[in-house]
Amino acid sequence: MAKRLAGKPVVEKIAEEIGGRVASLADKGIVCGLSLLRVGERPDDLSYERTAEKRAESLGIEVRKTVLDEGVSQAGIEAAIDEVNGDESIHGCLMFRPLPSDINEQAVCDALATEKDIDGISSAALAAVFMDRDFGFAPCTAAACMRVLDCYDVPLEGAHVVVVGRSLVIGKPIAMMLLRRNATATLCHSRTKDLAAVMRAADIVVCATGRARMFKAECFSPDQVVLDVGINFDEAGKLCGDVDFDEVEPIVGAITPVPGGIGSVTTSVLMAHVVEAAERTTSA
Numbered sequence: 001m002a003k004r005l006a007g008k009p010v011v012e013k014i015a016e017e018i019g020g021r022v023a024s025l026a027d028k029g030i031v032c033g034l035s036l037l038r039v040g041e042r043p044d045d046l047s048y049e050r051t052a053e054k055r056a057e058s059l060g061i062e063v064r065k066t067v068l069d070e071g072v073s074q075a076g077i078e079a080a081i082d083e084v085n086g087d088e089s090i091h092g093c094l095m096f097r098p099l100p101s102d103i104n105e106q107a108v109c110d111a112l113a114t115e116k117d118i119d120g121i122s123s124a125a126l127a128a129v130f131m132d133r134d135f136g137f138a139p140c141t142a143a144a145c146m147r148v149l150d151c152y153d154v155p156l157e158g159a160h161v162v163v164v165g166r167s168l169v170i171g172k173p174i175a176m177m178l179l180r181r182n183a184t185a186t187l188c189h190s191r192t193k194d195l196a197a198v199m200r201a202a203d204i205v206v207c208a209t210g211r212a213r214m215f216k217a218e219c220f221s222p223d224q225v226v227l228d229v230g231i232n233f234d235e236a237g238k239l240c241g242d243v244d245f246d247e248v249e250p251i252v253g254a255i256t257p258v259p260g261g262i263g264s265v266t267t268s269v270l271m272a273h274v275v276e277a278a279e280r281t282t283s284a
């Protein structure tokens with residue numbers, strides 16, 4: 001039976017780290033401020049928003065919500081971003097995506113000040129991740145994967161990591177972050193030949209495809225560490241990952257569950273980034 005890499009101990013560790021830092025900032029008269037920017041009323045966004053609000057509140061981070069109408073124009077969203085950029089009490093902004101299809105999303109992302117882009121959505125923040133530079137912030141989910149690996153002391157140097165999924169939110173940045181830590185990263189996608197064999201050869205597998213329980217026993221081998229980033233719903237409406245947990249858990253060395261794995265850590269990483277953004281304003 002594999003070791004379960006649960007998110008809870010990681011969440012607790014981050015909360016412990018953040019607690020003292022929020023208090024030190026408060027001593028300097030700084031209250032960490034998080035902006036949540038939402039367009040419309042998508043249930044996924046509302047659910048993430050509630051989780052973020054609760055987590056922020058428990059950590060002493062102040063939340064400012066901006067809700068724009070579904071029919072908002074490009075100029076309207078960019079004006080809201082400008083307001084966030086100009087508001088000194090806001091240290092970081094989470095904008096829920098995707099934006100409506102008639103909006104140029106990348107232009108909106110790029111309008112956000114790099115120092116407030118705590119979810120790595122701007123080209124500048126992503127460039128930093130790809131260039132091993134330390135300005136800006138990495139996308140929270142990719143950073144959450146790194147936190148989980150570190151919290152459970154998974155050795156990265158020289159490890160062969162296979163990442164399945166090549167989005168800019170998860171797959172590509174996590175591959176770059178692993179490379180920086182001297183892992184050997186292989187990035188796979190929907191056209192990868194003989195994917196199961198590629199996956200079986202890895203020491204660590206990161207699944208980020210959004211395909212419910214797609215990865216079965218034949219994709220894994222003993223002693224592997226498996227991070228399941230997927231947040232999907234099966235035919236019965238049950239929350240599940242990309243990995244068929246019941247089939248795979250008996251084979252591998254360690255695996256993150258869904259729910260209670262990477263997803264639960266992502267919100268904590270977002271909070272850690274807000275605190276870091278606030279700290280950077282004091283050292284600027």
Ligand code: NDP
Pocket residue numbers: 141164165166167168169170171188189190191195208209210211214229230231232262263264266
């Ligand atoms: P995208 O749809 O942007 O990317 C999916 C990637 O998976 C693509 O690169 C695609 O390949 C690849 N893919 C799809 N099908 C297959 C297949 N059959 N074999 C191999 N590769 C495949 O998704 P995201 O990166 O945004 O999200 C991925 C998952 O992570 C989703 O389940 C999402 O809900 C979840 N997620 C979880 C978060 C968390 O906090 N845990 C946060 C954000 C997302 P190609 O490029 O060739 O099309």
